[in-house]
Amino acid sequence: MTVRKGIALFVGISLVVSGAVLASSADRATLDLLLSARPEGLLLVLSLVVLAWIVDALRFCSLAWAAQERLGFRLGIKLTFLNYFGSAITPMQSGGGPFQVYVLYRNNVPIGKGVAITLTRTLLTLFILGFVVPVAVITNPEFLAGQHIMQGIFSYVVLFVLLTWTVVIFSLLRPQLVKRLGTTLTLLLKRLGLVKPRAVLRTVRRINHEIDNYSENFRLFFSSGRLYFLVALLCSIAHLLLIFSVLPVLIWAVHLPVHYVQALMAQALFLFVLYFVPTPGGSGVAEGGGAVIFRLLVPWNMAGVMAIGWRFFTEYLAIGLGAVVALRLLGWGLADELLGGKKNG
Numbered sequence: 001m002t003v004r005k006g007i008a009l010f011v012g013i014s015l016v017v018s019g020a021v022l023a024s025s026a027d028r029a030t031l032d033l034l035l036s037a038r039p040e041g042l043l044l045v046l047s048l049v050v051l052a053w054i055v056d057a058l059r060f061c062s063l064a065w066a067a068q069e070r071l072g073f074r075l076g077i078k079l080t081f082l083n084y085f086g087s088a089i090t091p092m093q094s095g096g097g098p099f100q101v102y103v104l105y106r107n108n109v110p111i112g113k114g115v116a117i118t119l120t121r122t123l124l125t126l127f128i129l130g131f132v133v134p135v136a137v138i139t140n141p142e143f144l145a146g147q148h149i150m151q152g153i154f155s156y157v158v159l160f161v162l163l164t165w166t167v168v169i170f171s172l173l174r175p176q177l178v179k180r181l182g183t184t185l186t187l188l189l190k191r192l193g194l195v196k197p198r199a200v201l202r203t204v205r206r207i208n209h210e211i212d213n214y215s216e217n218f219r220l221f222f223s224s225g226r227l228y229f230l231v232a233l234l235c236s237i238a239h240l241l242l243i244f245s246v247l248p249v250l251i252w253a254v255h256l257p258v259h260y261v262q263a264l265m266a267q268a269l270f271l272f273v274l275y276f277v278p279t280p281g282g283s284g285v286a287e288g289g290g291a292v293i294f295r296l297l298v299p300w301n302m303a304g305v306m307a308i309g310w311r312f313f314t315e316y317l318a319i320g321l322g323a324v325v326a327l328r329l330l331g332w333g334l335a336d337e338l339l340g341g342k343k344n345g
Helices: 003-025 028-035 039-066 073-088 096-106 111-139 148-173 175-191 197-221 226-244 246-253 260-274 285-294 300-329 331-338
Strands: none
Touching (some): 028 300, 039 226, 039 246, 073 096, 096 111, 111 260, 246 260
16 A cells, blocks of 8 residues: 555545534534533643653654664654654555664664564553543443444454564564564565575565564563563553543533543543554544544534544544655655555656
8 A cells, every 4th residue: 555545544534434423413502512612621631642742752662662762752753753654654554664764774773672672662552541431331331232343343453463463573583483473475486586596595584584583672671671661551551541541531622521431441442443443544443433433422413523522632633743754754655655556667
């Protein structure tokens, strides 16, 4: 998928679904509540979002420090926005990683380490949500009750997460087998004419070297880098709490009753699902599904507005900034190449 196609799909799906959600939920009372909203509520939401970006960048820096790589905060911020943008324009939010790994590599971080750092950042979030989501489902069964589509998506996500953890654990416990798989794949690509014969040995050595870096990086997280790793874990928790506080503040801003813990649980469940939605950046499902989930927290005539407002502050702003960062650091051609789209030249 090319960057332009990803952007077009993300924007198009988001606009269509957002329009449908607003058309089916908003009424005159919605407008009245919005016109009477507390301005300080919006300022507080912006403050929460900016602080969440800072904490997310610190998490990235901490993981790099745990891997004995010195990463500056300024680069950490750029990597954070790159992740938002790359995730928004690819299915299952998979595009942030390649962008980040490339920029890390350009800043003298080996590819294997870059993969381990970016993967661990995502796994930390999934690890935390993995604890919160079962509690949310048990204590608030109404989140999924009667929602057959959401139940199906939730079941699919649980299976996907279990598979992901299985692959990660397998790669750490059996690195030699992973190396053999890499060698087999290289030979297959040679047979298909995609790897030149004289480059086979060099490619295999590079793969083995990066697998060693990847394995060593995870060992560092739990040995000499465990203090920084703990900081990254705490940053992950703080980041989620800041993001999850956006919706309650938006609800408070329009003078509606706020149930903070229930709002936190609803967002944890929903974010868990969004990580694995096959549309670019979870577009469509985020806006439509958000309205369905958030109607349990606010009247239906405000559920759509809350879903879109929540999406705007927690995602759209960072995606816009990420687009600027991506085009300045990578350009259209390299960004397409990193996503597996068209090649340069």
